[in-house]
Amino acid sequence: MNTRDVDLLNLILIVVSLFLAFHVPYEMFLFSYAFLGPLHYMTEINWLKEKNYFSKNTNWIWLFVGLSLVVSLPFLQRVDAFGWAQTTAAKSFFDSIIQSTDEILLISLLFAIGLIHFKNKMHLALFLLASIAVAIPIMHFLPMISLGVMIFVPTLIHVYLFTLLFMIYGTMNSKSKPGIIAIVLMFLVPIIIWISKINPVEYYNISERSQQSFNDSGFAIVGATISNFFTGIQSNQYAYLSEMGIKIQIFIAFAYTYHYLNWFSKTSIIGWGKNLSGSKLKTILAIWAVSSALYIYNFKIGFIALSFLSLAHVFLEFPLNITSMKGIWIKLKPSR
Numbered sequence: 001m002n003t004r005d006v007d008l009l010n011l012i013l014i015v016v017s018l019f020l021a022f023h024v025p026y027e028m029f030l031f032s033y034a035f036l037g038p039l040h041y042m043t044e045i046n047w048l049k050e051k052n053y054f055s056k057n058t059n060w061i062w063l064f065v066g067l068s069l070v071v072s073l074p075f076l077q078r079v080d081a082f083g084w085a086q087t088t089a090a091k092s093f094f095d096s097i098i099q100s101t102d103e104i105l106l107i108s109l110l111f112a113i114g115l116i117h118f119k120n121k122m123h124l125a126l127f128l129l130a131s132i133a134v135a136i137p138i139m140h141f142l143p144m145i146s147l148g149v150m151i152f153v154p155t156l157i158h159v160y161l162f163t164l165l166f167m168i169y170g171t172m173n174s175k176s177k178p179g180i181i182a183i184v185l186m187f188l189v190p191i192i193i194w195i196s197k198i199n200p201v202e203y204y205n206i207s208e209r210s211q212q213s214f215n216d217s218g219f220a221i222v223g224a225t226i227s228n229f230f231t232g233i234q235s236n237q238y239a240y241l242s243e244m245g246i247k248i249q250i251f252i253a254f255a256y257t258y259h260y261l262n263w264f265s266k267t268s269i270i271g272w273g274k275n276l277s278g279s280k281l282k283t284i285l286a287i288w289a290v291s292s293a294l295y296i297y298n299f300k301i302g303f304i305a306l307s308f309l310s311l312a313h314v315f316l317e318f319p320l321n322i323t324s325m326k327g328i329w330i331k332l333k334p335s336r
Helices: 003-023 025-050 058-078 088-115 121-141 143-174 177-195 208-217 219-231 243-265 278-297 299-305 307-316 318-332
Strands: none
Touching (some): 025 299, 088 121, 088 143, 208 219
16 A cells, blocks of 8 residues: 555545444443553654654663653552552552653653664763753652643554654655545544534433442542533532543544554555564463453553553554654655
């Protein structure tokens, strides 16, 4: 498939993803997250590795791997069999990680700027220190930004905004008309959802198992945070079947489903499938089969087991995200 064909396919995928999200917002999200997500994590990490993670010094990439592991550790508290994770010392340790997650994410995102520009380890060390010096005061003195970074960078910013930036960057190079239409449609999706008439009583229902799985995913917090912003009512409870709650979930379901489908549709364009040797493919499929089985058995267990892999692919993509932003800026900057 050439670029135009892929862009036409993505137009269809945007429409299909939005249609499904409108009709089964919770179930669509759970299916996409459990079955498309892990396959996306592994194939993208493999592709990023082949591309040297879009970094001039791949040795520092291990910092992102380590931070991904650290940020995923608090999820162990949710495993009932891990009694040691419920001890006072363990809870104190995990709480300190949770309280630092916003800083870790922002430091990593800022440090990715250095990784795409510098190769010298001294320059990178200084850039890391500068990233720490900038991120910590911002997170400390601007609590709303802190909350936004912690909740939205690894979720909706990753699957919607960064996907959109990647599409813009690619289309600015290809100048594909279907690509331009797809970008416009992506901008319109939140507006379409917002102005749509939703009748929760007549059209929507959520099974007890789906609601439990959604709670186990932690995305009720994401939905509640967005709802608090629009309604001005501070609440930790997510109104699943309210008009606002359903509209938020439609967007979440769309963003995640299309994010994964967009990745799989671009095999021929960015060539991520070319680097999958027989042994790599077998390993990826084996891990995917195990992860799928875990999600089917118990969504919470699957979510916890895959949390490190999920976070790792977010962290490791930061240099690519910065590269896309830089590429867009260079294209938009007027030539002298």
